[in-house]
Amino acid sequence: MAEERAVSAIDDLRGRIDEIDAELVRLLNTRAECALAIGQAKQIAGLNVYQPGREAEVLAHVQAINTGPLDNAAIRRLFERVIDEARRLERLADLQ
Amino acid sequence: MVVVMQERATGEQVERVIAQLVEMGFDIHRSTGALRTVIGAVGRTSADPRLIELLDGVHEVLRITEPYKLASRTFKPENTVITVGDVRIGGDEVIVMAGPCSAESAEQVEAAAAAVKRAGAKVLRGGAYKPRSSPYSFQGLGGEGLQMLRGAADRHNLKLISEVMESSQISTIERYADILQVGARNMQNYTLLRDLGKSKVPVMLKRGISATIEEWLLSAEYILAGGNMNVMLCERGIRTFESYTRNTLDISAIPVVQHLSHLPIIVDPSHGTGRRDKVASMARAAVAAGADGLIIEVHCDPDHAMSDGAQSMYPAQFDRLMAELRIIAPAIGRSICLEPVARRGWSR
Numbered sequence: 308m309a310e311e312r313a314v315s316a317i318d319d320l321r322g323r324i325d326e327i328d329a330e331l332v333r334l335l336n337t338r339a340e341c342a343l344a345i346g347q348a349k350q351i352a353g354l355n356v357y358q359p360g361r362e363a364e365v366l367a368h369v370q371a372i373n374t375g376p377l378d379n380a381a382i383r384r385l386f387e388r389v390i391d392e393a394r395r396l397e398r399l400a401d402l403q
Numbered sequence: 404m405v406v407v408m409q410e411r412a413t414g415e416q417v418e419r420v421i422a423q424l425v426e427m428g429f430d431i432h433r434s435t436g437a438l439r440t441v442i443g444a445v446g447r448t449s450a451d452p453r454l455i456e457l458l459d460g461v462h463e464v465l466r467i468t469e470p471y472k473l474a475s476r477t478f479k480p481e482n483t484v485i486t487v488g489d490v491r492i493g494g495d496e497v498i499v500m501a502g503p504c505s506a507e508s509a510e511q512v513e514a515a516a517a518a519v520k521r522a523g524a525k526v527l528r529g530g531a532y533k534p535r536s537s538p539y540s541f542q543g544l545g546g547e548g549l550q551m552l553r554g555a556a557d558r559h560n561l562k563l564i565s566e567v568m569e570s571s572q573i574s575t576i577e578r579y580a581d582i583l584q585v586g587a588r589n590m591q592n593y594t595l596l597r598d599l600g601k602s603k604v605p606v607m608l609k610r611g612i613s614a615t616i617e618e619w620l621l622s623a624e625y626i627l628a629g630g631n632m633n634v635m636l637c638e639r640g641i642r643t644f645e646s647y648t649r650n651t652l653d654i655s656a657i658p659v660v661q662h663l664s665h666l667p668i669i670v671d672p673s674h675g676t677g678r679r680d681k682v683a684s685m686a687r688a689a690v691a692a693g694a695d696g697l698i699i700e701v702h703c704d705p706d707h708a709m710s711d712g713a714q715s716m717y718p719a720q721f722d723r724l725m726a727e728l729r730i731i732a733p734a735i736g737r738s739i740c741l742e743p744v745a746r747r748g749w750s751r
Contacts, residue, residue, distance in 0.1 A: 357425040359418035380437065387433045395430040 335389065339396055346397035356397050362390050406442040406455055409462040416460025417442070423455060469663065473627035474620045474634075479665045485605050485633045487562050487581045490525045492605075492635055493667030497732050497739045498696035500526035500564055500669070501721060504711035505533050505541065506548030509555075514703040516555035518718035522725045523740035526582065527552065527561040528698055532568045533710060534586050541709040549579040564607060564698070570598040577604050587612050587639055587674075590622050600629015607669060607698075609637040612650070616659055623666060635667040636660055637698060638689075640675035649677020649714070652685050657692040667695040673714045679705065682716055683724045690731050690739070699724075 349356065369386050370379040377385075406420055417440050421431055424444045432443035439462065452464040469475050484493040492498050501519040506512050506529045516527050531548030533541065544551070549565065556563040564582040567573055568589060576583060582605045589595055590611035599606050606626055610619045619636065626634050638657065640650025652675030660668045670689035672682045686697050702708045702715035716724070725740070732739040 355422075355425075357422050359422065363414065363418075380435070383435055387435060391431045391433055394425065398425075398428075398430065 338389070339393060342393035343396060343400055346400055349397075350401065356394060356401065365390060404444050404450070404452055404455070404467060405465040406444060406461060407463040407465070408440040408442070409460050410439050412440060412460030412462075416458070420455060420458050420461060423458060427454075469620070470617070471620045471624040473632075474623045474664050474666060476663060476665050481665060483632070483634075483665045483667060485635055485667060487526075487605060490562050492669075493695050495736070495738055497690055497694065497728065497737050498526065498669075499524045499725065499728070499740070500528045500696060500698040501701045502528040502552075503702045503708065504673075504700050504715060505530045505709055506544050506551050507709050509551045511703065512548075512551045512555045513558070515701055515718075516559045516561060518703060519701050519721065520559040520561055522718070522722045523729075524725075525562060525740065526564050526698075527556045527559070528564050528584075528700070530566045530710075531576070532566060532572055534566070534568050534588050535710065546575060549576065553579040567595070567599070570595050573598055573602060577602060580604070582607055582635075584637075585609060587614075590614055590619065593622075593625055596622055596625035597629055600626045600631045602631055603633075604631075605633035605635065606631060607635045607637050609639050609671070610641065610653075610656070612642045614641070616656060616663065620660075620664055623664070635669055635695070636664070637669040637671055638675070638694075639671035640677075648675075648681065650675055652676060652689075654685075654688050654692050657689065657694050661693060669696040669698055670694040671698045673698070673700040673711070673716075677714050679714055679716055679720070682714065683720065683727070686724055687727055687731055690728050690737070691735060693735060693737075697728075 346356065366383055366386055369382050373379055373382045408417055408420070420442060421433065424431060424442065427450045429444035429446040432445060434441045449470065452466055455461060456464045469477070472478050482493050484491050490498060501524040503511060503515045512529060519527065529552045531543050531545055531552065533543035535542060552563055552565060562581040563579065564584050565576055565580040566584040566586050567576045568586070573583070583599060583602065584607045585595065585599065587609045590609060608623050608626065623634050623636060638653055640652045643651040645651055652672060657668055657670065672685035672689060675685055676682060682699065686699060689697060699721065700711055700715040701718060701721045702712065703718060705712040705715035705717065708715055728739050
């Protein structure tokens with residue numbers, strides 16, 4: 308019985324993860340839309356795609372509000388990837 | 404490319420590297436580790452890694468793709484087979500090119516052509532324009548030499564390979580030769596390579612005396628980029644600290660080139676050693692290592708040859724070598740001109 312309960316708990320948790328992932332994807336795309344809008348504004352303002360000061364602020368912010376269990380280094384690495392992809396999106400938009 | 408930052412690199416140093424890579428058109432995959440940051444730069448842009456290596460805080464820059472494209476096996480996974488009439492270079496058959504270093508007289512060229520044909524060579528080699536280390540050495544017979552070589556090749560049903568030293572000679576040599584040879588000293592003569600890119604005639608590119616395999620493949624890239632896709636490479640020994648042999652024949656270049664490139668690789672054991680008594684050993688090793696062909700100097704009277712006599716084989720030695728190669732080639736799944744052609748009635 309204990310094994311059955313454990314298996315059913317895993318199924319529930321996996322369902323929950325799928326829901327969270329769907330929400331994450333939605334949020335990441337909403338974030339990407341913001342980044343694209345900023346990219347267009349940067350182009351009009353004649354600013355570079357790469358703004359290291361702003362990227363540092365973003366990374367500092369997400370680490371400051373982090374409550375775990377992911378440690379700050381892990382949060383930093385995850386958001387570095389988010390930023391890398393946003394920058395790529397801005398570059399591709401620039402080409403069009 | 405992958406940029407590995409130093410352990411104590413600062414945030415500003417990382418930012419400067421990213422800024423430079425973004426400016427060059429790369430997408431960035433940054434990974435901040437406990438000790439060091441690693442920056443992956445992805446994109447179709449080819450960039451000089453040294454521009455990044457020079458930045459503060461950079462420990463190492465690793466290139467992921469080769470700087471040559473058309474010569475690369477990534478670009479073309481299957482082997483290139485160059486067809487010269489009925490001779491296929493880069494296929495199963497190991498093609499042997501042989502003949503004198505230089506065309507000296509009609510009689511000498513005729514005797515050498517007859518000898519190499521009898522032994523099973525498919526291509527006659529012979530220089531009419533000679534790049535010599537000394538300006539006082541024999542410089543070749545020029546157009547007259549080409550005529551002698553072509554005549555002898557035709558009489559013995561051989562193809563002809565001859566060296567081109569400069570762009571102005573291309574149109575003349577093209578008229579006579581089936582394969583144009585670029586010598587080791589010209590491997591980085593980029594004007595000549597570009598002009599050969601416009602030719603339709605196959606080119607055999609020898610490895611420079613001190614050239615790395617990458618430099619060699621980049622030189623091949625010049626010819627390929629010009630539109631001439633019929634390029635074969637030729638390992639002819641590189642300069643090392645050893646002085647007993649004229650050069651050190653780099654047998655390992657054969658599997659390395661075959662891994663990196665789809666182009667056929669020919670080996671020149673004559674220049675590779677510079678000594679007649681060492682040529683057969685290195686020729687056997689080259690075939691065993693998988694070479695697509697050999698180019699060997701054979702002279703009927705090497706003691707009186709006007710160039711490279713010391714490394715030219717006597718016809719009898721060449722006959723013996725060909726017999727040995729006929730045993731070695733099948734052991735690695737290759738073939739080599741099966742019977743001495745004399746027995747098939749080709750010889751005159």
